[in-house]
Amino acid sequence: MSRVLLLLSRTSYRAAAFVAAAHRLDVDVTVGSNHRQALADLTPGGALTLGVGDVDRSVAIIVRFASDYPLTAIVAAEDDFAPVAAAASETLGLTHHPPEAVRSARNKAVMRERLEAAGFPSPWFHVASVDDDAEAAAASARYPCVLKPLALSASRGVIRADTPEEFGRAWSRIRGILEQPEVVTRSGHGVAEILIEAYMPGREVAVEGIVVGGELQTLAVLDKPDPMEGPFFEETILVTPSRLPESVQREIVSCVQRSVAILGLDDGPVHAELRVDGERASLLEIAPRSIGGRCSTILRFEPEATLEELILHHALGTPIDEYSRAPGASGVMMLPIPVAGVLREVGGSEAALEIPGIEGLEITIPVGQRVVPLPEGNHYLGFLFARAAKSEQVEAALRVAYARLDVKVEPS
């Protein structure tokens, strides 16, 4: 029987979905995590404890493990473990994006450099250290611009600046985030670096796909109907299928395919974010992983399969070209945290779930826990899911349902 090593970070939202997918595919599963699994001692072959930052050490552990429990595939559920999955897969000769491509895609600055060097249309950008002189950095920037700390993900610490004064305030705020103990202890690249790049106007979209032998198989183009103009870039609603004209969607997919080719991402999931201004699509970033959070819940395929199943199918060597997105429209709203404080109550859940089209609501932060909004925070309050015949119905259902929620946070 095939065996897949699933790499899950200890705070993963995706554990249940990937484990369930592996069981549906009837493959043996080993879970590798930076968290020592409860009961690991009693279930040999079921769990591995690995480090996110020390790739070489983790690869050595995996290779040793594979001599006792041969692996058919290694799949990282999230970005954090992608370098380990890539390096171990390369060593063991398994299907995966190459390590160098993963490194390039995970570092927004390296990604920009490589794309620009290949002649790909790129915005103005500059990389600075948070220890540099902020005034000098502000003076040399072109406005409007966006500051993106390279160590963080999911819009955390991403701030738009239209003037040198705003640049200075954004810089200080990012410095504060990077000094948080939880961020300092994170392993990885470029902890103190900030990518400063031109603000790209337009609507934002996302593309979910799996690259097979260098060819992008587009699984979904997702609209983000809320304007994302800053100063912070909180994600809220994602809806698929896209309502953009076919020609624009082709341009979007083409942009992602060219980026994939330049970066060398050749086998595995990709999640790309783009800006669309008129007919023109510009890449914001592309990650060597699938969509984050609980958002994959909205993606269903025919013949019946989840996104996680398709990722595993591909990693295990099963063709996925017969799969297509299930008919109808679906969407998710990532529930924002309104204010910093202690979460006291989320009321109105039943009323929200009564809205036609709403399929689910998951509050992922327990009552009583401290919550922090963007740009400092890195959690969403939860997720609302909807499904309907058309994308506009999905979007409307999500907005009406959200309006019925009563989030009580005791400010601190």
Place this chain on the structure above:
Amino acid sequence: MRDTTKSPVEFTALARDRVLQFLQANADTHFAVRIRVASPSPLDPRYEITMIEPDEKCPEDVAFNGYGFEVVMEPESAKLLDGARVDWIEALTESGFKVENPNLAPIGSKPLEGPLADRVRQAIDQFVNPGVAQHGGHVTLVEVRDKIVYLQMGGGCQGCGMASVTLSQGIERILQEQVPEIEGIEDVTNHGDGENPYISASK
């Protein structure tokens, strides 16, 4: 439509009165009561009770006419509802029909007894709980029904981002090894209510 002389479903006096009140208020239409099992899952059995007009009846329906009104059911629902009781509840926070159905008794409503349950409980006490206790968690056997084990996770396991991994990679393997005749494990924990999860998910 197949008429039956004995109703598979019993209506309490309160439930019957409630239906009759509705019918009297709408005497110009010959309504019938349709009862349907909307979800037969023992984790969350759900029922639909609706007033239907004559043209909404189906030829394959099972019908009973003995309470002063007609009760109709799809054949599958009639089988699942055999021996069920329909009551009407009126409380400050809610009112409506309530179905008590011994065939779909919610998980945890049956006494935890029998040799299989004893062996599962022993395996949990001996192997599972000492392990999850290291993460501040504990696991409770809720019921064993039709060789499916229903468990509740508490403490650090409730709401933990890795609970599904602990369940499938740890608990399930241990129980299948210790009690090979079990055919599945279901987690009935409300993880959303976890007050002190060992690990909270983040994006």
